[in-house]
Structure formats: structure tokens, C-alpha cells
Amino acid sequence: MSVHWNKPKMRVGQVWAWRPEKGKPIERARLLDVDDNVHVRAELIDRPEPCEVVDRAGTFWCPWDQLGDELEERVAIGVRLEMARAGVLEATRADAVNEGPIAVKVRAPGEASARVAYSLEDAALECGVSPSFLRSFVRRNDLVVHYALSKAIILAEDLRAWVQSLPEER
Known part of the structure; x- marks a missing residue:
């Protein structure tokens, strides 16, 4: 099951993986304040100088100890997307958001x-x-x-x- 789709509840004191935007490195961030999983105030703990950020909850990927699983899932999603672009993968999903598994059907090239x-x-x-x-x-x-x-x-x-x-x- 993907960490991305079943994001755990964010709690003060937890260390999460934070990435401000695409192309930027992932950093460890200790949560200081969580506003209904919408806005988060956190301390970046690996920087030489103390630094706080306030950002959307979506920029916090997952708890730091689950980062390996999250990255594996993101790579798998990327591979499936590339296969879809190449025309050899057709993916469908239940109409309701987050309901049921993603069904994947592989098409033969040219089909x-x-x-x-x-x-x-x-x-x-x-x-x-x-x-x-x-x-x-x-x-x-x-x-x-x-x-x-x-x-x-x-x-x-x-x-x-x-x-x-x-x-x-x-």
C-alpha cells in the first residue's frame, strides 16, 4: 500500500521528510505546529543554523522513517507513467477517490x-x-x-x- 495515498496523521514532535519544491533536496523537519494537516510549522534539523519553515502539508512527504518506502513507491509510479507514455501500459482507477486498488493492464506495443x-x-x-x-x-x-x-x-x-x-x- 502506498504511503503517498495513505498519509499518516501529522503530529507535533514527529520528524518528517520535507521537500519545498521539485528539484530541491529532501530535508528532515521536526513538526512544531500542525494546523489540521493543512499548514505546518517545522524546524529543519540538519541545517547548520536553526531554521523554521511554515508550509503546506503536501510538501511534507511522510514520516522520515518511512522515506525509503515512499521513494520506492514514487519510482514505481514514475516507471508506470513512463510505460503509459510509451503506450504499453493502461491504468484505470475506481471512480471514487482512494477507493479500491489501481488496476493495471499491460498492452502489447502497437495494440x-x-x-x-x-x-x-x-x-x-x-x-x-x-x-x-x-x-x-x-x-x-x-x-x-x-x-x-x-x-x-x-x-x-x-x-x-x-x-x-x-x-x-x-
Whole structure:
């Protein structure tokens, strides 16, 4: 079970792994004050000078003694994401948040997805491009988009047709 999805309750005095932003190192932080697991005041204990931070609870990954498990889970998630981008992994999840396990189905390379349609973000992930890149083609009417209320939906066949219409050379 992932530490990421079942984050333990934060308590004053515990030492947690803190990472202020992507690309920054993980540091040990002793919790000084916890505001309903939303805002946290902590002391960074490995710095030469005493240093306190007040940050969102989300920047505190897990209790320090669980960091190894958390890192392993994050690596596994990263591997699954790369496989999904490469088109050999299809992941689904229960509709309710945090309810039930994540079901993973491995597709053979070149095997078509059984999806009928994609959100703009999922279509971009399926094609290996950014959502803003796809939006530029939607604005130019080169990619057909349907709307369910205000949600942009791209039919799988429209996405395939758009990709096939792209030039083979630059």
C-alpha cells in the first residue's frame, strides 16, 4: 500500500521528510505546529543554523522513517507513467477517490487503446505532447473537439486522424 495515498496523521514532535519544491533536496523537519494537516510549522534539523519553515502539508512527504518506502513507491509510479507514455501500459482507477486498488493492464506495443474518447490532457499524454500544444491545433480547427457541457472531449478516431494528418518530415 502506498504511503503517498495513505498519509499518516501529522503530529507535533514527529520528524518528517520535507521537500519545498521539485528539484530541491529532501530535508528532515521536526513538526512544531500542525494546523489540521493543512499548514505546518517545522524546524529543519540538519541545517547548520536553526531554521523554521511554515508550509503546506503536501510538501511534507511522510514520516522520515518511512522515506525509503515512499521513494520506492514514487519510482514505481514514475516507471508506470513512463510505460503509459510509451503506450504499453493502461491504468484505470475506481471512480471514487482512494477507493479500491489501481488496476493495471499491460498492452502489447502497437495494440490500440479501447478508449472511446480522451480529455485534452489524456489525449496529450497519449500522443506524447503537452496539452497546450494540442490546444494550438484545436484553436486552428485542425483537431476536432466535442464538448460535454464545458469539458473538451476528443474522440479516439479524431485523435488518430489528426496524428496521421501530421507531416512525416519537418
